[in-house]
Amino acid sequence: MNSPISKKARATRNKANRTPEKALEVAERNRIAAQRSRDTKNNLVKDLEKENERKEDLLGSSFSEIDDLENRLAAKEVENEDLKTLLAAKETENARKDTEIAALRRVLGAISVSCGTVLGA
Numbered sequence: 001m002n003s004p005i006s007k008k009a010r011a012t013r014n015k016a017n018r019t020p021e022k023a024l025e026v027a028e029r030n031r032i033a034a035q036r037s038r039d040t041k042n043n044l045v046k047d048l049e050k051e052n053e054r055k056e057d058l059l060g061s062s063f064s065e066i067d068d069l070e071n072r073l074a075a076k077e078v079e080n081e082d083l084k085t086l087l088a089a090k091e092t093e094n095a096r097k098d099t100e101i102a103a104l105r106r107v108l109g110a111i112s113v114s115c116g117t118v119l120g121a
Helices: 007-017 020-120
Strands: none
């Protein structure tokens, strides 16, 4: 029956049994694996940086849109105030015309009474 061998003992035994060619082959495989790992990590970092740039661009355009909307709102508020001022001016003009109409009616009434008195006499 085989006795269990520890990982460390197995690794030591495997290293001792390697030929120089096999050792070079293993070293090359390890180098390639390490390079792939670095490349994968670098690619992930680049992808994350691109994603962050895209999000920053979106955020920047969102802030730009908010600024545009705030400017449009401010312009509409100014326009609204202008319209309120114009409405007040029109109401004042209408009140003045109502006063003129009332005065003309009094004059017309007085003229009617005068004409009635002249005609009735």
